[in-house]
Amino acid sequence: xxxxxxxxxxxxxGRLPGFGPRSARRIALFLLRDPQARLVPLARALERAGEAxxxxxxxxNLDTVDPCHICTDPLRDPGVxxxxxxxGDLWALERAGVHRGVxxxxxGTLSPLAGIGPEDLNVGPLLERLEQGSVREVILALxxxxxxxxxxxxxxxxxxxxxxxxxxxxxQGMPVGGALDVLDDGTLAAALGARRPA
Amino acid sequence: xxxxxxxxxxxxxGRLPGFGPRSARRIALFLLRDPQARLVPLARALERAGEAxxxxxxxxNLDTVDPCHICTDPLRDPGVxxxxxxxGDLWALERAGVHRGVxxxxxGTLSPLAGIGPEDLNVGPLLERLEQGSVREVILALxxxxxxxxxxxxxxxxxxxxxxxxxxxxxQGMPVGGALDVLDDGTLAAALGARRPA
Numbered sequence: 001x002x003x004x005x006x007x008x009x010x011x012x013x014g015r016l017p018g019f020g021p022r023s024a025r026r027i028a029l030f031l032l033r034d035p036q037a038r039l040v041p042l043a044r045a046l047e048r049a050g051e052a053x054x055x056x057x058x059x060x061n062l063d064t065v066d067p068c069h070i071c072t073d074p075l076r077d078p079g080v081x082x083x084x085x086x087x088g089d090l091w092a093l094e095r096a097g098v099h100r101g102v103x104x105x106x107x108g109t110l111s112p113l114a115g116i117g118p119e120d121l122n123v124g125p126l127l128e129r130l131e132q133g134s135v136r137e138v139i140l141a142l143x144x145x146x147x148x149x150x151x152x153x154x155x156x157x158x159x160x161x162x163x164x165x166x167x168x169x170x171x172q173g174m175p176v177g178g179a180l181d182v183l184d185d186g187t188l189a190a191a192l193g194a195r196r197p198a
Numbered sequence: 199x200x201x202x203x204x205x206x207x208x209x210x211x212g213r214l215p216g217f218g219p220r221s222a223r224r225i226a227l228f229l230l231r232d233p234q235a236r237l238v239p240l241a242r243a244l245e246r247a248g249e250a251x252x253x254x255x256x257x258x259n260l261d262t263v264d265p266c267h268i269c270t271d272p273l274r275d276p277g278v279x280x281x282x283x284x285x286g287d288l289w290a291l292e293r294a295g296v297h298r299g300v301x302x303x304x305x306g307t308l309s310p311l312a313g314i315g316p317e318d319l320n321v322g323p324l325l326e327r328l329e330q331g332s333v334r335e336v337i338l339a340l341x342x343x344x345x346x347x348x349x350x351x352x353x354x355x356x357x358x359x360x361x362x363x364x365x366x367x368x369x370q371g372m373p374v375g376g377a378l379d380v381l382d383d384g385t386l387a388a389a390l391g392a393r394r395p396a
Contacts, residue, residue, distance in 0.1 A: 003262025005250040009243045015236075017228050018221065029286050030215050031244070032251050032260050038213075039248040045207045046241035049226075050233045052203040062230050064201025088227050 006032065058129075060105030060122045062087050070094075070102060077101045079136040081126060083155065085109055085143055093141065101139075109147035110154055118154065130162045140169040144186075204230065256327075258303030258320045260285045268292075268300060275299045277334040279324060281353065283307055283341055291339065299337075307345035308352055316352065328360045338367040342384075 006028065014024035031039040055061075056068035063069055070076060080101030084090050085108060093099050104126040108116050129135050138159055142148035152169060159167045172190035174183065183191070204226065212222035229237040253259070254266035261267055268274060278299030282288050283306060291297050302324040306314050327333050336357055340346035350367060357365045370388035372381060381389070 003250060003267070005243070005247045005262055006260070009247040012240045012243045016225055018224070023216065025286070025289065026216070027214055028247075029260070029284075029289075032247065033285070035248045035251055039244055039251075042210045043241055043244035043248060045203070045210045046229070046237055046244065049203040049207040049230065050237045050241060052201060053230050053233055053237075062204070062227070064203055069201070086227075087231070088223070091223065091227075 058125055059090075059103045060087070060107060060125070061090055061103060075100075078129075078134055080139065081129065081135055081137070082139040082141050083126065084141050085148065085151075089141065089143075099139075101137075106142075106151065109142065109145070109151040111147045111150075121151070123155070123158070127158070130159070130165060135162075135165055137166040137168065140167065142169075144172055144190075256323055257288075257301045258285070258305060258323070259288055259301060273298075276327075276332055278337065279327065279333055279335070280337040280339050281324065282339050283346065283349075287339065287341075297337075299335075304340075304349065307340065307343070307349040309345045309348075319349070321353070321356070325356070328357070328363060333360075333363055335364040335366065338365065340367075342370055342388075 009031075010021070010024045010028045013019060013027050014021050016024075019027075031042065052064040054063060054066040054068075056063055056066050056071055058067045058071045061068040061070060065072075071078075077100055080099075081104050082093065082099050082101055083104045083106060084093065085106055087105055090103050090105055093103075104123070106121045106123060108121060110116060110118065110121070126138070130138075140152050140155060142152050156167060159165060171194060172187070173194055174180070174187065174191045180188070207229075208219070208222045208226045211217060211225050212219050214222075217225075229240065250262040252261060252264040252266075254261055254264050254269055256265045256269045259266040259268060263270075269276075275298055278297075279302050280291065280297050280299055281302045281304060282291065283304050285303055288301050288303055291301075302321070304319045304321060306319060308314060308316065308319070324333075324336070328336075338350050338353060340350050354365060357363060369392060370385070371392055372378070372385065372389045378386070
């Protein structure tokens with residue numbers, strides 16, 4: 001299948017999440033069929049993104065500046081910190097445009113099985129901000145999983161230490177636009193349990 | 199969602215076949231979370247493959263040498279040429295290891311609707327080889343589509359001109375390991391029509 005350089009490209013593409021040997025070959029062929037229009041711009045974009053990428057030392061976001069453009073945005077409220085597991089979660093909330101405060105990206109969840117303990121989570125900058133007294137509310141937007149729940153309770157214990165700080169968590173319930181009969185039992189129970197006056 | 203370099207990377211990833219904005223973001227995040235281990239090697243592999251890639255002037259294969267390593271392999275029979283539509287088809291046959299001759303990659307099929315005519319297909323090198331008298335057999339391994347059939351008949355007309363050359367086509371029938379009841383009617387008809395003594 002072509003020379004060493006082509007095989008190496010297919011091997012690396014095959015390591016991307018969701019890729020197998022088949023999709024790696026398809027993408028490699030797509031790129032190699034028109035290198036100038038397809039492969040070269042992608043290689044250049046990767047190189048530039050790799051050179052520019054920085055992890056925000058305040059919130060853990062990935063950006064090309066540190067602190068990131070969210071942390072330095074004067075229109076955002078630094079008094080409301082939304083805690084998320086991953087940068088992907090942060091991006092999802094930003095796309096939705098529903099949070100006007102700032103973030104703290106933990107970089108994972110507590111998971112004894114995977115060997116992830118409290119020291120592996122990026123929570124220090126949040127505690128620093130709390131100690132400075134600049135935070136009014138912490139919103140916990142962690143995944144509705146066992147690990148997410150474990151992490152949330154551990155964080156709530158830590159946050160109870162800071163007086164005058166409201167700790168809230170995102171609601172569980174029916175997804176908007178979702179039909180009732182395709183929801184799992186856990187979601188149905190949560191949606192029913194959190195019912196509000198109509 | 200991060201700086202301009204990150205957005206540009208997501209935009210280019212989103213143009214890959216089978217990608218949407220969601221998968222482009224997922225792959226970008228995967229690469230950017232660990233640039234040294236993930237992004238940099240991929241960027242380098244792309245760059246190297248882009249520099250090394252050549253189209254074989256004999257058969258149309260993509261390789262890092264021209265003529266490609268198949269055309270120059272002394273163990274292969276240059277007297278048997280297998281005609282395929284794409285380099286992907288050639289790679290599939292090579293993985294299967296079922297063809298010990300050489301190839302001719304057309305680069306597509308005749309398709310008046312898509313504006314692809316005979317002059318767009320890479321058939322010249324095949325005719326040259328036929329004129330040199332070095333070819334005993336041409337195997338047509340084109341897709342079982344309307345365009346594939348059209349292209350095959352057009353090629354058979356062209357090849358009829360060369361005496362002493364056997365022109366064959368790959369058999370249609372049941373895929374090996376396939377169950378009868380999931381096959382489409384066309385495949386069933388072809389498999390039945392091409393039945394052989396048991």
